[in-house]
Amino acid sequence: MSDQRKAVALISGGLDSMLAAKVIMEQGIHVEGINFFTGFCVEGHTHAIRKRDRARPKRNNALWVAEQLGIKLHIIDVIEEYKQVVLNPRHGYGQNLNPCLDCKGFMVARAYEWIREHGFDFIITGEVMGQRPMSQRRDTLPVIQKESGAGDLLLRPLCARHLPPTLPEREGWVDRDKLLDFSGRSRKPQMALAAKYGFEDYAQPAGGCCFLTDAAYSAKLADLWRARGRRDYDLDDIMLLKVGRHIRPAPHFKLIVGREEGENNFLEGYRKRFPHLRCVSHPGPLVLVDGEPGEADLELAARIAARYSQGRTAPAVTLELVRPGGESRELTVAPLPPAEIPEDWHV
């Protein structure tokens, strides 16, 4: 038993990493999972916030995959370290602000660090050659091995037979003949393998599992950087970009308008950090004001907030403006007609 080799599998919660782990487990290797939380993971956040989504089953797919496989899962918070990947990707971005190649290199490097700390022998990923345009190409797969430092301790069971043998294969820890030769964007081989293993229920997010691959989300993040004059963020920033309607009337301030009860409840948690507006004469959303608004800006913000209240057609709406210190006052304003909210204010 003490000679049993140990591998850590990068578990995203999707099908490929689940299959990769299973292929190696079938060879008698002890496998544990590792999952990195970057802050941009799609994982259930918006479902948790938006009330209309609450009826959907909620689960963390990485945990669920680990449970199906019967393996431990270690979830690592990498929010702070991951900033350098997002802000300064050596290999640039993909279609949006997704630094996929740097991201994969970062995660494999962290996994490499983890196996050395925990006495594991090698790393498994669910990468498939040719499946993704940036990080899973024949010419970029070796880049990840090299830049992560993991070298040939990184084994990709689903496409290993297209690649040079790694140390676990050369040493006979795993049988190369039982590894796979998947390539390209077709999902059929994965689905067939899933059926063979009896996996019927698995997540297949269309845009991957990262908000940075989403055009609308990336536009909001780019807007935040432009407005602040610097490329930086904290966890609250990136969480707030997932919530509400973002309206920027001027470079120095924007409004975050709750779209429904669940979002309003979530935004409640940020009331102490931002000036905020709430309708008192009519039902309406909670609105946070982010930036450096002046008095005239706050009045405009109140008119916009009134537009999204149920008093939108009333001649006047009264709102309470509360500043972060707790100081508050009431404002009575005419709701801004939709025609006076230019399209380009919507971030």
Place this chain on the structure above:
Amino acid sequence: MNRHTLDARRILCPLPVIRTQDRVAELAPGDVLEVRATDPGALNDIPAWCRINGHRVLEAGERDGEVVVVIEVGNSDG
């Protein structure tokens, strides 16, 4: 056996799981940890994490609009 509490409110999954994982790592087998969270996903995720890592869930439910999960730390190193 010592009883501990963890405030994981106002954060979204998987952060309540990560906070639970990190806190459990500091506790001894047999210790009990009561976790409070506001993300409804925690009601599934924390027990799932316990199951795969060898810890026992003594209670999982909602109280006063919050998720409460009570865990007995197992012998696992996970």
